[in-house]
Amino acid sequence: xxxxxxxxxxxxxxxxxxxxxxxxxxxxxxxxxxxxxxxxxxxxxxxxxxxxxxxxxxxxxxxxxxxxxxxxxxxxxxxxxxxxxxxxxxxxxxxxxxxxxxxxxxxxxxxxxxxxxxxxxxxxxxxxxxxxxxxxxxxxxxxxxxxxxxxxxxxxxxxxxxxxxxxxxxxxxxxxxxxxxxxxxxxxxxxxxxxxxxxxxxxxxxxxxxxxxxxxxxxxxxxxxxxxxxxxxxxxxxxxxxxxxxxxxxxxxxxxxxxxxxxxxxxxxxxxxxxxxxxxxxxxxxxxxxxxxxxxxxxxxxxxxxxxxxxxxxxxxxxxxxxxxxxxxxxxxxxxxxxxxxxxxxxxxxxxxxxxxxxxxxxxxxxxxxxxxxxxxxxxxxxxxxxxxxxxxxxxxxxxxxxxxxxxxxxxxxxxxxxxxxx
Amino acid sequence: xxxxxxxxxxxxxxxxxxxxxxxxxxxxxxxxxxxxxxxxxxxxxxxxxxxxxxxxxxxxxxxxxxxxxxxxxxxxxxxxxxxxxxxxxxxxxxxxxxxxxxxxxxxxxxxxxxxxxxxxxxxxxxxxxxxxxxxxxxxxxxxxxxxxxxxxxxxxxxxxxxxxxxxxxxxxxxxxxxxxxxxxxxxxxxxxxxxxxxxxxxxxxxxxxxxxxxxxxxxxxxxxxxxxxxxxxxxxxxxxxxxxxxxxxxxxxxxxxxxxxxxxxxxxxxxxxxxxxxxxxxxxxxxxxxxxxxxxxxxxxxxxxxxxxxx
Amino acid sequence: xxxxxxxxxxxxxxxxxxxxxxxxxxxxxxxxxxxxxxxxxxxxxxxxxxxxxxxxxxxxxxxxxxxxxxxxxxxxxxxxxxxxxxxxxxxxxxxxxxxxxxxxxxxxxxxxxxxxxxxxxxxxxxxxxxxxxxxxxxxxxxxxxxxxxxxxxxxxxxxxxxxxxxxxxxxxxx
Ligand code: NA
Ligand code: NA
Numbered sequence: 001x002x003x004x005x006x007x008x009x010x011x012x013x014x015x016x017x018x019x020x021x022x023x024x025x026x027x028x029x030x031x032x033x034x035x036x037x038x039x040x041x042x043x044x045x046x047x048x049x050x051x052x053x054x055x056x057x058x059x060x061x062x063x064x065x066x067x068x069x070x071x072x073x074x075x076x077x078x079x080x081x082x083x084x085x086x087x088x089x090x091x092x093x094x095x096x097x098x099x100x101x102x103x104x105x106x107x108x109x110x111x112x113x114x115x116x117x118x119x120x121x122x123x124x125x126x127x128x129x130x131x132x133x134x135x136x137x138x139x140x141x142x143x144x145x146x147x148x149x150x151x152x153x154x155x156x157x158x159x160x161x162x163x164x165x166x167x168x169x170x171x172x173x174x175x176x177x178x179x180x181x182x183x184x185x186x187x188x189x190x191x192x193x194x195x196x197x198x199x200x201x202x203x204x205x206x207x208x209x210x211x212x213x214x215x216x217x218x219x220x221x222x223x224x225x226x227x228x229x230x231x232x233x234x235x236x237x238x239x240x241x242x243x244x245x246x247x248x249x250x251x252x253x254x255x256x257x258x259x260x261x262x263x264x265x266x267x268x269x270x271x272x273x274x275x276x277x278x279x280x281x282x283x284x285x286x287x288x289x290x291x292x293x294x295x296x297x298x299x300x301x302x303x304x305x306x307x308x309x310x311x312x313x314x315x316x317x318x319x320x321x322x323x324x325x326x327x328x329x330x331x332x333x334x335x336x337x338x339x340x341x342x343x344x345x346x347x348x349x350x351x352x353x354x355x356x357x358x359x360x361x362x363x364x365x366x367x368x369x370x371x372x373x374x375x376x377x378x379x380x381x382x383x384x385x386x387x388x389x390x391x392x393x394x395x396x397x398x399x400x401x402x403x404x405x406x407x408x409x410x411x412x413x414x415x416x417x418x419x420x421x422x423x
Numbered sequence: 424x425x426x427x428x429x430x431x432x433x434x435x436x437x438x439x440x441x442x443x444x445x446x447x448x449x450x451x452x453x454x455x456x457x458x459x460x461x462x463x464x465x466x467x468x469x470x471x472x473x474x475x476x477x478x479x480x481x482x483x484x485x486x487x488x489x490x491x492x493x494x495x496x497x498x499x500x501x502x503x504x505x506x507x508x509x510x511x512x513x514x515x516x517x518x519x520x521x522x523x524x525x526x527x528x529x530x531x532x533x534x535x536x537x538x539x540x541x542x543x544x545x546x547x548x549x550x551x552x553x554x555x556x557x558x559x560x561x562x563x564x565x566x567x568x569x570x571x572x573x574x575x576x577x578x579x580x581x582x583x584x585x586x587x588x589x590x591x592x593x594x595x596x597x598x599x600x601x602x603x604x605x606x607x608x609x610x611x612x613x614x615x616x617x618x619x620x621x622x623x624x625x626x627x628x629x630x631x632x633x634x635x636x637x638x639x640x641x642x643x644x645x646x647x648x649x650x651x652x653x654x655x656x657x658x659x660x661x662x663x664x665x666x667x668x669x670x671x672x673x674x675x676x677x678x679x680x681x682x683x684x685x686x687x688x689x690x691x692x693x694x695x696x697x698x699x700x701x702x703x704x705x706x707x708x709x710x711x712x713x714x715x716x717x718x719x720x721x722x723x724x725x726x727x728x729x730x731x732x733x734x
Numbered sequence: 735x736x737x738x739x740x741x742x743x744x745x746x747x748x749x750x751x752x753x754x755x756x757x758x759x760x761x762x763x764x765x766x767x768x769x770x771x772x773x774x775x776x777x778x779x780x781x782x783x784x785x786x787x788x789x790x791x792x793x794x795x796x797x798x799x800x801x802x803x804x805x806x807x808x809x810x811x812x813x814x815x816x817x818x819x820x821x822x823x824x825x826x827x828x829x830x831x832x833x834x835x836x837x838x839x840x841x842x843x844x845x846x847x848x849x850x851x852x853x854x855x856x857x858x859x860x861x862x863x864x865x866x867x868x869x870x871x872x873x874x875x876x877x878x879x880x881x882x883x884x885x886x887x888x889x890x891x892x893x894x895x896x897x898x899x900x901x902x903x904x905x906x907x908x
Binding site: 476480483484498499500502539540541570572577578581590592593 | 767771772773775778841842845846849850851852853855856858861
């Protein structure tokens with residue numbers, strides 16, 4: 001009963017437009033106050049929520065991708081990929097997804113990925129007669145690869161909450177991320193092959209290809225550097241973020257693209273995003289403590305584990321709940337509210353926590369593109385100046401693909417776990 | 424005075440199935456039984472409320488009634504507690520138990536210093552000793568650690584690695600598997616039970632077993648809460664704490680022996696000879712010096728007391 | 735009010751460059767480890783220290799720029815009065831929350847100074863040095879929230895692009 005009242009209050013405050021960080025923080029504070037707990041817990045929670053070297057990766061990955069973005073790397077990347085695959089059937093769709101996948105390896109956020117690639121790819125595809133709704137859906141969904149292919153801010157936060165290794169989580173995201181990208185690519189090609197209006201782009205000449213590829217090479221190299229660096233143990237994820245940021249500065253400076261104005265813009269925007277994300281984290285920490293003292297996560301997880309003995313059923317129920325919550329809740333708060341509730345049930349169910357992190361992120365990807373509340377929908381709406389209803393209508397095939405990948409992940413856990421643990 | 428019904432909430436960073444968690448369960452059952460239900464003990468395990476490093480402050484400030492913290496968390500405020508991380512100070516369990524006995528020459532002054540922070544120590548929990556992990560070559564002598572990047576936890580162990588010519592690198596418990604696997608570090612210090620718990624032998628094939636450091640946890644109760652309890656309840660808690668302490672001291676040697684046995688099935692377990700140990704003991708002289716420099720009179724008193732306990 | 739806006743802005747910019755400083759520090763540390771096999775002892779701790787300071791120092795600036803992440807689906811459909819009421823609710827919540835944080839945050843700082851508490855890490859930094867960031871940051875946030883609330887009801891609120899608020903311009907939100 002208490003749990004239902006808390007959830008109702010949470011949804012009501014969020015719907016009224018109270019910032020997520022303070023919705024969570026104030027609810028936590030009120031719960032502690034009502035049960036007569038010592039409110040010194042409030043600043044303590046705010047302190048300890050920031051006290052982590054892993055979190056340092058959040059501003060650094062944002063700085064890196066913002067520097068590259070402001071200096072036009074997204075355009076180079078799309079141009080290069082397009083010069084190779086643009087002439088295939090549905091080639092611009094293929095180029096879009098490949099660009100999203102590559103950019104995902106230097107960006108930890110789905111919104112940045114969707115915005116960066118969308119700005120260049122959407123006008124190109126619309127011009128070639130691609131179906132609008134398909135284009136919007138493709139970009140909204142392609143952007144979500146940003147949080148599955150490492151680096152990934154939600155995976156960092158998951159690792160901080162559960163104390164799982166960020167490195168393992170990152171490596172576990174690679175397989176499902178590439179699989180999802182592959183599905184999107186095949187879908188684009190089939191749609192173009194059997195649909196109408198997908199005008200092909202002429203094949204690029206060898207010179208065009210060479211020039212475009214050369215321009216995009218530094219950012220691809222940076223992506224490879226980060227992924228391989230983490231994989232080979234050259235550095236920890238936080239260090240990868242720091243080194244990646246420093247290198248991104250070197251790259252754009254060497255290309256003669258770094259101006260004071262661009263740098264300042266990148267730095268200011270990274271700060272705004274970092275602080276708004278970390279404030280949510282701090283609010284969620286307080287909220288989490290309060291509901292733990294009310295024994296809500298414990299009760300829910302006991303309820304789940306005593307009533308559900310079959311892991312498959314457990315996973316299906318969790319997926320259903322997250323899918324519904326994802327319609328209305330912003331993705332980060334969904335992660336922060338639900339992981340502490342579900343985590344204690346993983347061990348009794350025999351589910352690997354790293355695997356569950358990836359499974360959770362796939363459902364966050366759904367949440368990002370399902371109406372009414374989905375950050376990527378809003379981004380595509382803003383970037384393409386499209387009607388939200390058109391964007392929403394375009395995403396549903398991609399939601400099905402994501403749910404499909406979630407099911408495959410359950411049946412074949414090694415899709416995620418092979419890279420970190422079996423190789 | 425009249426005994427009131429009270430709830431004691433305890434924060435614990437380890438899961439209930441860990442021997443520290445089982446130990447808390449022993450305490451809970453005893454307290455609840457002896458008080459006939461007047462005292463209720465709620466255990467919040469697996470760091471669901473507080474991470475280890477937050478526990479001392481959470482208990483001192485009264486944000487929670489009780490908590491379990493690793494002793495080294497007090498090192499910032501009471502540097503002398505790191506005596507247990509000055510390597511090879513307690514070569515046997517016998518000497519360690521004498522040091523951690525209630526009101527003993529080592530534990531007594533530490534408990535008193537902790538009490539001044541607003542938290543009373545109820546009992547000490549032995550977590551296990553630290554061992555050295557390496558790849559291919561065993562760390563038999565101090566020279567073997569020369570130029571190796573070594574995973575450490577805490578400042579004093581960092582000083583130790585530096586004293587023998589290695590490069591200390593702070594890596595959290597959750598990242599250490601990967602750091603070994605990917606070669607971010609060449610060697611590491613960790614609790615023997617972490618070797619089995621995290622299957623570290625999959626990535627580090629050589630384990631040098633020596634009582635490098637003793638990892639100790641303390642169970643704390645907020646002093647105001649303690650003073651607010653009735654005499655009867657205090658007596659119940661004191662008795663239960665003593666029983667829990669006996670339980671864990673008996674248990675820890677068995678747990679360690681089993682952990683070493685299990686490790687032996689997967690990794691090359693190296694045990695040090697007396698000559699090897701003497702070489703290490705000599706090499707850590709600079710660590711003792713910097714310990715004494717950082718801790719003043721209390722450190723001198725504790726180190727002398729510890730020396731007297733050695734076999 | 736102007737002075738407060740200015741303070742928030744300057745501290746926000748300071749925080750933004752502190753994040754840059756953290757990035758350079760972390761990469762310097764990796765560089766030293768690889769080239770000289772001698773990482774710094776301070777980079778890790780100082781970057782954590784700066785992360786906390788930068789985040790809380792910038793909270794007021796983020797509020798002033800309406801950059802907090804929120805859900806504006808319903809808000810966007812409301813009229814002027816409805817929006818003003820929603821904004822007031824949000825600002826009151828922020829102010830009350832910040833007030834509690836400041837009051838208890840000062841207690842913690844005082845306590846840490848009295849006990850000479852230090853972190854149990856390599857550098858053993860006095861804890862109040864980080865803890866004080868919380869009352870400072872939230873004190874500023876409290877003041878900023880009250881000023882914004884005043885502006886809301888005296889008609890001096892700056893023109894706000896409501897639709898853009900919740901979703902930003904697509905920069906790096908999760
Ligand atoms: Na990514
Ligand atoms: Na959604």
